[in-house]
Amino acid sequence: MKAKKMMIAVFALALxxxxxxxxxxxxxxxxxxxxxxxxxxxVASKAELNWTELxxxxxxxxxxxxxxxxxxxxxxxxxxxxxFYLDKDEKQxxxxxxxxxxxxxxxxxxxxxxxxxxxxxxxxxxxYTDLSDSDRTAAMFNAYFNLLPDSTPNxxxxxxxxxxxxxxxxxxRATTPVKSLPAVDDFTSAVTGTDYDQYINYAAQQNAxxxxxxxxxxxxxxxxxxxxxxxxxxxxxxNEVYGVDAVQSFDTTSASxxxxxxxxDLSAELKIAGSDRCNxxxxxxSLDNVDKxxxxxxxxxxxxxxxKGIITPETRWNEGITKAEAISIIVNAFxxxxxxxxxxxxxxxxxxxxxxxxxxxxxxxxQDANDMSVTKEQFIADYIKEISGGMTPExxxxxxxxxxxxxxxxxxxxxxxxxxxxxxxxxxxxxxxCDKDTFVKEYEDFxxxxxxxxxxxxxFIDHVTDKYGKPQDTQSNDGESSNNDxxxxxxxxxxxxxxxxxxxxxxxxxxxxxxSSNNDxxVYTPPVEPPEDVPTYTPPVEPPANNGGGSGGGNxxxxxxxxxxxxxxxxxxxxxxxx
Numbered sequence: 001m002k003a004k005k006m007m008i009a010v011f012a013l014a015l016x017x018x019x020x021x022x023x024x025x026x027x028x029x030x031x032x033x034x035x036x037x038x039x040x041x042x043v044a045s046k047a048e049l050n051w052t053e054l055x056x057x058x059x060x061x062x063x064x065x066x067x068x069x070x071x072x073x074x075x076x077x078x079x080x081x082x083x084f085y086l087d088k089d090e091k092q093x094x095x096x097x098x099x100x101x102x103x104x105x106x107x108x109x110x111x112x113x114x115x116x117x118x119x120x121x122x123x124x125x126x127x128y129t130d131l132s133d134s135d136r137t138a139a140m141f142n143a144y145f146n147l148l149p150d151s152t153p154n155x156x157x158x159x160x161x162x163x164x165x166x167x168x169x170x171x172x173r174a175t176t177p178v179k180s181l182p183a184v185d186d187f188t189s190a191v192t193g194t195d196y197d198q199y200i201n202y203a204a205q206q207n208a209x210x211x212x213x214x215x216x217x218x219x220x221x222x223x224x225x226x227x228x229x230x231x232x233x234x235x236x237x238x239n240e241v242y243g244v245d246a247v248q249s250f251d252t253t254s255a256s257x258x259x260x261x262x263x264x265d266l267s268a269e270l271k272i273a274g275s276d277r278c279n280x281x282x283x284x285x286s287l288d289n290v291d292k293x294x295x296x297x298x299x300x301x302x303x304x305x306x307x308k309g310i311i312t313p314e315t316r317w318n319e320g321i322t323k324a325e326a327i328s329i330i331v332n333a334f335x336x337x338x339x340x341x342x343x344x345x346x347x348x349x350x351x352x353x354x355x356x357x358x359x360x361x362x363x364x365x366x367q368d369a370n371d372m373s374v375t376k377e378q379f380i381a382d383y384i385k386e387i388s389g390g391m392t393p394e395x396x397x398x399x400x401x402x403x404x405x406x407x408x409x410x411x412x413x414x415x416x417x418x419x420x421x422x423x424x425x426x427x428x429x430x431x432x433x434c435d436k437d438t439f440v441k442e443y444e445d446f447x448x449x450x451x452x453x454x455x456x457x458x459x460f461i462d463h464v465t466d467k468y469g470k471p472q473d474t475q476s477n478d479g480e481s482s483n484n485d486x487x488x489x490x491x492x493x494x495x496x497x498x499x500x501x502x503x504x505x506x507x508x509x510x511x512x513x514x515x516s517s518n519n520d521x522x523v524y525t526p527p528v529e530p531p532e533d534v535p536t537y538t539p540p541v542e543p544p545a546n547n548g549g550g551s552g553g554g555n556x557x558x559x560x561x562x563x564x565x566x567x568x569x570x571x572x573x574x575x576x577x578x579x
Contacts, residue, residue, distance in 0.1 A: 047149035055080035055094025063123035103344030158324030169202035191224035218280035231317035261293030
């Protein structure tokens with residue numbers, strides 16, 4: 001009985017411990033900063049992170065020329081062609097990525113076949129002053145594909161430790177064509193406010209592939225700008241290249257890592273599984289207890305990378321990932337993936353314009369050559385130019401009728417002509433007596449011998465109006481003015497000089513003698529009764545044709561005097577006066 005009671009007591013104690021826990025002191029409500037060892041020679045980069053299509057990059061010209069020469073790239077009419085400028089369907093592509101270029105078996109074999117060519121080494125030495133032999137391939141890929149900016153001019157700084165911002169952005173820029181990357185609200189708000197804000201949109205594309213991410217709130221602004229460990233970077237790249245499912249299902253029984261062990265399910269051991277910031281706390285625990293290894297998720301990615309020859313068995317998983325190592329791991333991962341699963345293409349041609357030429361010729365052969373407004377050679381040249389400029393083959397084929405068909409052009413011209421004649425007919429029909437068919441025939445006759453640039457609408461309208469214009473009535477039948485808005489001409493104030501006669505005013509102005517009135521025109525008032533001794537002036541029935549006033553005529557006083565019609569009397573007649 002005593003033993004039984006003791007067993008019950010032990011069981012109760014165990015249950016109590018299980019329920020209350022060997023409870024740890026981890027408060028996952030609090031953000032945690034993950035410390036990773038970094039290089040002593042790190043240089044903080046303030047360089048601008050620009051993004052330009054591969055075929056439009058012009059920096060490091062000498063290095064580009066050396067690379068293009070070795071891999072058979074060429075420039076035709078300012079557009080890049082060659083092994084680096086083919087997509088997975090072997091179509092010319094200036095907006096290519098490192099991941100696609102590495103999928104060309106021709107490129108892979110060229111890279112394996114010989115060491116870095118002297119011309120590339122020489123061109124790199126002209127750019128950088130700090131290259132080690134192990135840095136050269138990474139430096140070449142970084143410069144040619146514009147993966148990450150250099151911290152300082154003329155320095156590759158291959159040993160610099162990358163922040164999580166830089167490492168995540170690097171993977172995106174190695175695998176994604178240049179395009180607009182929209183901000184991701186939750187991601188942006190979680191990491192914004194550091195010197196790495198320009199990396200945010202690139203890094204957001206790798207959030208799901210990263211061990212420290214915003215999904216469980218592990219990735220904060222402090223961790224975004226903090227150094228990424230090699231274990232995290234291998235996890236990120238393996239997920240991107242092989243996929244999460246393939247990585248987590250990888251068999252690790254034959255693992256041969258020299259410096260890392262499998263810590264199993266750390267989140268369960270730490271009793272924080274499913275909580276916020278779980279990954280941040282498990283990684284922090286591993287970094288603080290290096291000899292106990294890493295959580296199984298990270299461990300599987302490291303084992304898979306070692307087994308495939310992407311990294312060495314000495315993983316140095318807890319160290320910060322450097323710029324040169326990160327680029328080398330990406331290149332190694334894609335090379336191995338394509339070797340395992342097959343290459344995207346195998347184009348060993350030095351000039352990939354041959355591919356486009358073949359596509360254009362095949363498309364030409366589908367057309368009616370008699371209906372084409374261009375030669376076969378011009379058609380092929382246009383095809384190469386348009387496809388190289390971003391048009392898809394389907395879009396080009398859809399544009400052929402509109403761009404090259406003679407019949408289509410004629411139909412279009414006829415339709416435009418019909419619309420034009422309809423327009424000018426509507427504008428002028430109310431002034432014409434002819435019908436529309438006659439109007440159209442007149443246009444045909446009028447323009448048949450003229451070139452398009454010689455046709456004048458105004459001249460045609462004048463021509464057809466002369467023949468068929470409606471008469472313009474000046475007076476309507478009811479005596480009212482016709483629909484003519486032109487006012488009648490005003491009667492001249494003065495008649496012509498040689499017929500001018502004097503007509504006295506109907507009423508004498510009140511003041512013509514310099515008073516305040518504005519009427520200062522002198523007025524002649526004949527006497528009521530002429531004096532006895534003065535002959536009476538009788539004006540002629542019709543005034544002479546010209547009274548001697550010359551061209552300025554019209555002075556009646558002078559006319560009287562010149563013709564002796566009036567003899568001034570000796571006496572002073574006060575009742576004869578000029579006013």
